[in-house]
Amino acid sequence: MALGIRERTLDSSRAAILEAAARCFHERGYAATSIDDVARALQSTKGRIYHHFESKADLFAEVFRVGMDMNYAALEPLRSLKGEAHQLWRRFAWVHVDQMITTRAFQRVVWMGVEMHLVGAPTPHQRALFEELFETRSRYGDIFRKLIAEGRESGHFHFPNLSVANQLMFMTLNSPIFWYSPRTGETRADIEDLIAQVVTCAWRGLGGTEGTGK
Amino acid sequence: MALGIRERTLDSSRAAILEAAARCFHERGYAATSIDDVARALQSTKGRIYHHFESKADLFAEVFRVGMDMNYAALEPLRSLKGEAHQLWRRFAWVHVDQMITTRAFQRVVWMGVEMHLVGAPTPHQRALFEELFETRSRYGDIFRKLIAEGRESGHFHFPNLSVANQLMFMTLNSPIFWYSPRTGETRADIEDLIAQVVTCAWRGLGGTEGTGK
DNA sequence: TTGACAACATACCCGGTAGTATGTTCATCA
DNA sequence: TGATGAACATACTACCGGGTATGTTGTCAA
Incomplete structure (x- = not known):
């Protein structure tokens, strides 16, 4: 069975978040990076991140x-x-x-x-x-x-x-x-x-x- | 003229603050270190630190x-x-x-x-x-x-x-x-x-x- | 002795941030 | 085609931390 859009986009969306988070943590460090920073880097909002990560x-x-x-x-x-x-x-x-x-x-x-x-x-x-x-x-x-x-x-x-x-x-x-x-x-x-x-x-x-x- | 208590303690107080700050920054990093953390390490309060540093x-x-x-x-x-x-x-x-x-x-x-x-x-x-x-x-x-x-x-x-x-x-x-x-x-x-x-x-x-x- | 001031402590304000509660949209499937 | 839920966006809360405003105490100079 072919993967639906959900299955195909899930991993890539998670991966995009991880990538953006890595860049932010890399540039500013853990404590100085806010979730909103990561969201901004994704042109997105907190909701997306907290949907995928606790x-x-x-x-x-x-x-x-x-x-x-x-x-x-x-x-x-x-x-x-x-x-x-x-x-x-x-x-x-x-x-x-x-x-x-x-x-x-x-x-x-x-x-x-x-x-x-x-x-x-x-x-x-x-x-x-x-x-x-x-x-x-x-x-x-x-x-x-x-x-x-x-x-x-x-x-x-x-x-x-x-x-x-x-x-x-x-x-x-x-x-x-x-x-x-x-x-x-x-x-x-x-x-x-x-x-x-x-x-x-x-x-x-x-x-x-x-x-x-x- | 001999130094008064103020002159003698000023530098040592500043030095103690710098020492404590160095330890805190060292352990937790800049962003994760609060001024209150440094004050606690000194068994003191914020007032002391902001009296010596802007x-x-x-x-x-x-x-x-x-x-x-x-x-x-x-x-x-x-x-x-x-x-x-x-x-x-x-x-x-x-x-x-x-x-x-x-x-x-x-x-x-x-x-x-x-x-x-x-x-x-x-x-x-x-x-x-x-x-x-x-x-x-x-x-x-x-x-x-x-x-x-x-x-x-x-x-x-x-x-x-x-x-x-x-x-x-x-x-x-x-x-x-x-x-x-x-x-x-x-x-x-x-x-x-x-x-x-x-x-x-x-x-x-x-x-x-x-x-x-x- | 007293006024002034350094060296703090205390109390408070306020912006930012982690986390949450609640929409909203759209794909999927019965 | 309507119901359901994933994948978000929006709105909100609670708290923490930088900074400030205001006491309080001891020292020193006159």
């Missing part, structure tokens, strides 16, 4: 979830790859940085969510929701943590403390969400050049032996 | 300024040093990271201020004030930018794009404001160990030749 915190959580889902989806094709950890790391890191650039509004929300922790989640339901999202985010981080730990054991990475190295690595890989903004006339090649610089910087930071990364 | 934005700006002042003050003893750029960079970077850790609440506010740009500064007076602070921050950044540019020319650093390298470097050096939190029983040696890891990571990221940094 609360502001819930909307934020959904943006967070979508952002994480996009990350997992982007990494998925690589999960089955076999090979040395440090080489896998480079491919994973590349995809991650690509995500940070191409979906940066959502990724910024993920960042903000991790930063905020449980501040501003009054109801138990919301706390549980966020706990679950943090868990998801944490498992995502573990993918990379595991790779650099293995890379160190195999002698391809060199750093004294795993947790610190992991923090510093993610800082570099995530950094485009703070300083990247699209330039007019920018090509895919320009972006890939940027990605390469970021990945190389993180690679070096991990003490990766020069030249063997690519 | 507005919330003004208070924030002052915290920003103090943070930047501390950075400049910390670097000052090194400004007269002569030597090769890449070696100077390491000493400057060390001091910078130390600042990020030991005065992280203020430094986080500086970060937030740069992030917010001019959003939420409605009056021309506030805009001008923030413009000046950004200018100060920008000049501070130029100190490092100049060093890594010279270090590249002398063949000690290797990176394709100066602006990108500068961004990535600062991301690493600033990162403790996001992930560092003091541990119980932590010694100065522990902190210096941390600083060393951060500086080394940034050094490597810049393509610094291994071993010559220390």
Whole structure:
């Protein structure tokens, strides 16, 4: 049975709201963004948003979830790859940085969510929701943590403390969400050049032996 | 003439407010922090804060300024040093990271201020004030930018794009404001160990030749 | 000692915002 | 074709937070 207009528009309407919310949260932060702001960005009104989302915190959580889902989806094709950890790391890191650039509004929300922790989640339901999202985010981080730990054991990475190295690595890989903004006339090649610089910087930071990364 | 109680307490009272404001902004962000929050942190009331500061934005700006002042003050003893750029960079970077850790609440506010740009500064007076602070921050950044540019020319650093390298470097050096939190029983040696890891990571990221940094 | 003023505390105002209650429209289906 | 409900828009409420107006107390100078 073919989908009716309702079924076809529902997801796209939700998606449009999430997109606008991501942009607003990205630009102004969570607290400084009002639901009316998001509605204005949609050329719409509050009613539409509250029809699809229970609360502001819930909307934020959904943006967070979508952002994480996009990350997992982007990494998925690589999960089955076999090979040395440090080489896998480079491919994973590349995809991650690509995500940070191409979906940066959502990724910024993920960042903000991790930063905020449980501040501003009054109801138990919301706390549980966020706990679950943090868990998801944490498992995502573990993918990379595991790779650099293995890379160190195999002698391809060199750093004294795993947790610190992991923090510093993610800082570099995530950094485009703070300083990247699209330039007019920018090509895919320009972006890939940027990605390469970021990945190389993180690679070096991990003490990766020069030249063997690519 | 000896200072009266008023003169002696004025600065310390202002300083206490700035300290509390820095902590609140650090923990909850600018928009989510109310003046009452800061007052509560001081075991005090709004009246005290508005007696010393014109507005919330003004208070924030002052915290920003103090943070930047501390950075400049910390670097000052090194400004007269002569030597090769890449070696100077390491000493400057060390001091910078130390600042990020030991005065992280203020430094986080500086970060937030740069992030917010001019959003939420409605009056021309506030805009001008923030413009000046950004200018100060920008000049501070130029100190490092100049060093890594010279270090590249002398063949000690290797990176394709100066602006990108500068961004990535600062991301690493600033990162403790996001992930560092003091541990119980932590010694100065522990902190210096941390600083060393951060500086080394940034050094490597810049393509610094291994071993010559220390 | 007393007037003046700094350094607050208290009480209040008002605009903005999260959330709700109530229309309104239009597709779908019996 | 009329009833139903999804997908909104509109109108409203309650509250919070920035800012102000007005006490209150202690200090200092004359």
